[in-house]
Amino acid sequence: xxxxxxxxxxxxxxxxxxxxxxxxxxxxxxxxxxxxxxxxxxxxxxxxxxxxxxxxxxxxxxxxxxxxxxxxxxxxxxxxxxxxxxxxxxxxxxxxxxxxxxxxxxxxxxxxxxxxxxxxxxxxxxxxxxxxxxxxxxxxxxxxxxxxxxxxxxxxxxxxxxxxxxxxxxxxxxxxxxxxxxxxxxxxxxxxxxxxxxxxxxxxxxxxxxxxxxxxxxxxxxxxxxxxxxxxxxxxxxxxxxxxxxxxxxxxxxxxxxxxxxxxxxxxxxxxxxxxxxxxxxxxxxxxxxxxxxxxxxxxxxxxxxxxxxxxxxxxxxxxxxxxxxxxxxxxxxxxxxxxxxxxxxxxxxxxxxxxxxxxxxxxxxxxxxxxxxxxxxxxxxxxxxxxxxxxxxxxxxxxxxxxxxxxxxxxxxxxxxxxxxxxxxxxxxxxxxxxxxxxxxxxxxxxxxxxxxxxxxxxxxxxxxxxxxxxxxxxxxx
Amino acid sequence: xxxxxxxxxxxxxxxxxxxxxxxxxxxxxxxxxxxxxxxxxxxxxxxxxxxxxxxxxxxxxxxxxxxxxxxxxxxxxxxxxxxxxxxxxxxxxxxxxxxxxxxxxxxxxxxxxxxxxxxxxxxxxxxxxxxxxxxxxxxxxxxxxxxxxxxxxxxxxxxxxxxxxxxxxxxxxxxxxxxxxxxxxxxxxxxxxxxxxxxxxxxxxxxxxxxxxxxxxxxxxxxxxxxxxxxxxxxxxxxxxxxxxxxxxxxxxxxxxxxxxxxxxxxxxxxxxxxxxxxxxxxxxxx
Numbered sequence: 001x002x003x004x005x006x007x008x009x010x011x012x013x014x015x016x017x018x019x020x021x022x023x024x025x026x027x028x029x030x031x032x033x034x035x036x037x038x039x040x041x042x043x044x045x046x047x048x049x050x051x052x053x054x055x056x057x058x059x060x061x062x063x064x065x066x067x068x069x070x071x072x073x074x075x076x077x078x079x080x081x082x083x084x085x086x087x088x089x090x091x092x093x094x095x096x097x098x099x100x101x102x103x104x105x106x107x108x109x110x111x112x113x114x115x116x117x118x119x120x121x122x123x124x125x126x127x128x129x130x131x132x133x134x135x136x137x138x139x140x141x142x143x144x145x146x147x148x149x150x151x152x153x154x155x156x157x158x159x160x161x162x163x164x165x166x167x168x169x170x171x172x173x174x175x176x177x178x179x180x181x182x183x184x185x186x187x188x189x190x191x192x193x194x195x196x197x198x199x200x201x202x203x204x205x206x207x208x209x210x211x212x213x214x215x216x217x218x219x220x221x222x223x224x225x226x227x228x229x230x231x232x233x234x235x236x237x238x239x240x241x242x243x244x245x246x247x248x249x250x251x252x253x254x255x256x257x258x259x260x261x262x263x264x265x266x267x268x269x270x271x272x273x274x275x276x277x278x279x280x281x282x283x284x285x286x287x288x289x290x291x292x293x294x295x296x297x298x299x300x301x302x303x304x305x306x307x308x309x310x311x312x313x314x315x316x317x318x319x320x321x322x323x324x325x326x327x328x329x330x331x332x333x334x335x336x337x338x339x340x341x342x343x344x345x346x347x348x349x350x351x352x353x354x355x356x357x358x359x360x361x362x363x364x365x366x367x368x369x370x371x372x373x374x375x376x377x378x379x380x381x382x383x384x385x386x387x388x389x390x391x392x393x394x395x396x397x398x399x400x401x402x403x404x405x406x407x408x409x410x411x412x413x414x415x416x417x418x419x420x421x422x423x424x425x426x427x428x429x430x431x432x433x434x435x436x437x438x439x440x441x442x443x444x445x446x447x448x449x450x451x452x453x454x455x456x457x458x459x460x461x462x463x464x465x466x467x468x469x470x471x472x473x474x475x476x477x478x479x
Numbered sequence: 480x481x482x483x484x485x486x487x488x489x490x491x492x493x494x495x496x497x498x499x500x501x502x503x504x505x506x507x508x509x510x511x512x513x514x515x516x517x518x519x520x521x522x523x524x525x526x527x528x529x530x531x532x533x534x535x536x537x538x539x540x541x542x543x544x545x546x547x548x549x550x551x552x553x554x555x556x557x558x559x560x561x562x563x564x565x566x567x568x569x570x571x572x573x574x575x576x577x578x579x580x581x582x583x584x585x586x587x588x589x590x591x592x593x594x595x596x597x598x599x600x601x602x603x604x605x606x607x608x609x610x611x612x613x614x615x616x617x618x619x620x621x622x623x624x625x626x627x628x629x630x631x632x633x634x635x636x637x638x639x640x641x642x643x644x645x646x647x648x649x650x651x652x653x654x655x656x657x658x659x660x661x662x663x664x665x666x667x668x669x670x671x672x673x674x675x676x677x678x679x680x681x682x683x684x685x686x687x688x689x690x691x692x693x694x695x696x697x698x699x700x701x702x703x704x705x706x707x708x709x710x711x712x713x714x715x716x717x718x719x720x721x722x723x724x725x726x727x728x729x730x731x732x733x734x735x736x737x738x739x740x741x742x743x744x745x746x747x748x749x750x751x752x753x754x755x756x757x758x759x760x761x762x763x764x765x766x
Binding site: 022 | 514707
């Protein structure tokens, strides 16, 4: 047990979770108070002592699944008696459900035709039957995934194969049909929506079962350590903007909200807790009048750092779009920390999008409008930093003043157009600061058509912003 | 130390008896906190019953609840202890004529002149105590250090008096709305519990226990609609307490089944931003 647990903790550390030695000891203490058969309690005991940040929960869960998925009676994978008991269960279910259709569940699950399998699945989803769903997930994986021991394929491949055969999207429609029939007549819009949510939820659960089953089988095949390595995913704050998958992007968005609250609180605090300034003579004399001219209450000049004015100029061409969107969301979420925020987006043409943010409270809607309405294409829709900057300088250059901080977002991959770096130089002379944020790893800078170095010499700093952690650090520095 | 709870199940049942529906995670962590003698750091969105958990646990074990509400600028003299200067001054003046300086010197730093604040009170109390340190993320990082000694050793060191050790180990809950990252040192000393929006079934149960006069069917409908609304991308998703408020509203209005129209009219109980309300109303009617 001890070995297993230390292996588990090493893997957690590998996955990026900060697990200290005391926490390790706490975990050992904790599980000694928990009955080991209770898998859920065991998991929570470990989680409470080892995971101290909710964003890390998913990583923890994955590692936990891998390391402890094979323990516990109902999860054993040895095909012997397990099949028997599950099949018994199934038989009962089938008999109960299929009597009407005159299909007395003959034999175990293995002998079912795919159609029958789908029928049972539909019934299970309909009734929200957990045990049956789990059994079905198992059966589906066994049948459709076509898993072979030792085959060097990722779990997602098997998942895809299984789900393709099950046609869960079609299932949703069928379920909706069925529930309509059950009620007799049409559902109101509201009811329909609720039903749909319910079924979506159940199907999601079923998918998770399938996933877990595949994982279990892979662990049995390859061993926990190897498996954990392939499943290791970066924590949300370490996900790279440029390579984030859709799921990861969703998670990123979710972690953005608490982050902005944190940042705003921290920035406001920073501003308030300024140093004490020098004596304010005027104010002191003014207040001394109340004490008959005795300066009993000295007054000080508190420094009031002005909120910076922010001008964001973002490249939103394909390769860096996610990063630009993200930064805009972050900046606008804490826009009350700046006196004014103006946003410009470009590909090879440039357009101001400040209005989109002003009209709506909803940042994601504004971002959506940027993607669909902003006029950013001039010739061919390939990034042309030079032209965009030039146009920016002509149209808006006058509005840059010594209070403004200019943020340039992009990878500076200019498709070998003219760089027009003089614009940046001009901007820098007028603005308070000019920063460049580059979502590419530092080692890629100035390779190929990237000319970040050329622009960079005219800015106050070029920052690598590959993930949320780096972005957060930068924004804090900014305000 | 004798244990307060028999098993995880007993925690769960106990909490249920005082109208708090705990899930496996919550009950498990409370159980562990008792066994390991460690504080619990409860984190989660606003209105999911973090503070209520501490209150309910106190009610369950019949302990006194001592609450320290944190805010920016909280310091030692408000959280731990303070010397009662006025009383000390009086004591010195009363003895003006005698020369026994040494007596007075020792005397005025005695426990008689100590004003206990919530943290000190919690560990010196004779009767069982549940200590709730609410919204711990609001204090500055430096003030957090004040808590460390009491949380790990259950003692308070007073320079003039020595160390006061706990007569009994209280159950400690710290809640945080996660407006800033707490220090590693604090986190390390605590068990971590994240309380999220409840699952459908649990939310329904919560509505049923908390709102008198609600029918099973209405509760079910409420829970479903709330889940549906939480899936929309909102500024502030409805919390459990808002769900309960909404359920109360519906019961008061004498509604037994909700239709889209009624839902829309009462949405303002559930959601607090105009843009959210508009969005949810649109979703509920169109989709």
